[in-house]
Amino acid sequence: MSADGLTLLVGTTKGAFLVSGGRDRSGWSISGPYCDGWPVNHMVGDPETGRIWAGGGGDWSGASVWTSEDHGQRWSRVRLTRGQMDDWAANEPEIAQMIGWTPEPPPFGDSFSQVWSLCYAHGKLHVGVKPAGLLVSEDGGASFARVEGLDRHPSADSWNPGAAGLVLHTIVPHPENPETYWIGISAPGESDLLYQQNHHGVWRSADGGRSWDNRTEGLPSTFGFPIRVHPRDAQTIWTLPLNGDSAGRYPPDAAAAVWRSRDGGLSWEALREGLPQQNCYFTVLRQAMAGDAQEPAGIYFGTNTGSVFASLDEGDSWQEIARHLPTVLCVEVLERG
Template sequence: MAQKVVVLVGTKKGAFVAESDAVRRSWRLRGPFCETWPMNHVVADPATGTIYGGGGNEWFGPAVWKSTDLGESWTHSSDGLSYPAGEEPIKAVWSLAAGDGCLYAGVQPAGLFRSDDGGQSWTHVEGLQQHPSRPEWNPGGAGLILHSLVPHPRDPGQIWVGISAAGVFHTGDGGKTWETRNRGTRADFMPEDQRYPEFGQCVHCLVMAPGQPDRLYQQNHCGMYRSDDGGRRWNSIEAGLPSSFGFPAAAHPRDADTLFLLPLNGDTKGRFVPDGRAAVWRTRDGGAHWQALRQGLPQENAYFGVLRQAMATDRLDPVGVYFGTSGGALFASADEGENWDCVAQHLPTILSVETLVVDG
């Protein structure tokens, strides 16, 4: 059966859709969509093929956009995306995740919402903001945002979230109660005797390994980590990387030991690829060893960054890997990172990259 790969790109000026056949050599780009709203995260529900885009800002307000025809037409709704009167208004939707027949949205200031009607209306998952640590949460560089949403693939009661700069939190009862899951991750910006707090770490990206829901990978402001017990304990896997600082991570869809990263040169050195030479770093053994993949990527004068949600894989064999840059370039590999092509240029700043494989 013929397959089509759809790459969903969220940017500061709308959503874009790049399409190719399963060979992934020739690409067609469509957009911008969503009336050029800032689109922080554009995702697809693999069960239905519906595309959702979360975005907005303090001028537009928050909303979730929706397309049921691969981006040809869109609607949007913000019904219920608000905190009670007197609380700080929601500025934008930052992350989306579909699972178990519902849709979750992470927002700024950090909070979690759920929709049971395909994004038409939203309900606040109040338990997260009722966590005792909430009064002490502090914003990261982009604000106090809930940017990582990781539902358990088989247990709808379990969800992990990443908040900058509060850390990782987990619920086992559908959001009624939450606990911190930050043991072992550093907060180098804190005083030396406070560098392993219960919360307050600046998590950048959180992803789950395929087939092993307790295997989580985390790119943090202060290191790269792996957990094999659902985040109860984290272990550093940054040895061999050019930097402990970066934003995105992308899991292989079938191999729990394979992960893709794009490290940057540090939080105070420009936040671009080290030495101006682009590379995606891959591990095949759960972070014990790393390999730099450079073929086809710019190896001089490359001073771009790649943001926390701007890297993804597809589910084909061999796996496709994709990332978008702060300079508006979209790169793609059809062979698990061995070779790269620039498939789109001069887009607005790319905020997110996700994929959908369509059969038939």
């Protein structure tokens, strides 16, 4: 698979996949699964070098970060924590030999179970983990250290878990200041302008998160996960509402629609062309929507039923470019050349 053009980085419950559309975003091809078939919660890439990172794991395996320098042909893995399989392999030499297990302790013991989010910016790779914590690598993912300022924050004891537990699910770098990051929200490239979609609607902050305005009016539901911001127009955003926290978590009326605002959430329009309009019960998770920087901007999302949809006209129409994958946990875009 060529490393040039546009590639979707798709993390699933059964490993990582690369979905490539080349320079013209067509003829989509799929490769994978990678990362030993482990659950991959998030992936990111560096457009300058083409390096790809994937993070995941779980209670059984412990947490790991994988790196590929050659567009997925080969992967190296850094184990961060131990899992239940370590106890099993330690007591069963035949099993240890079969899976290639070695007794060297991972650097963070059993202090967390999963990598949940990744962010590469300003030459650093940040890693969000479960239970909520933050790591940083300054050598491209070869080694990691804790960001102690977050772990020791006075408010840590009051953090409340969601349905997936206490996870650090989003890392947003400031586009200009390499020392500033936001945790747990989504943002465009405009300084201090932030958006978030959560269990209580869509919200907008114009002051770096110090205050928030509700921008839910006009949407069919207050509940959902993903939100995406236009690469050049910070007033244009896309989200995919679901029918409710305890009502099934699928599109309202079982008819899929991505909703777009051109005025920062003051008004909304439903975009349905090419999306299933009957018996649609999929869920789109928090990290499973992404966008490219082309003209017009492309928008992509993956579902828990294993489909990936693409719009090459800023949401006006959609096409299914992958199907029958495992549950999609994340979609990110890598653009090169």
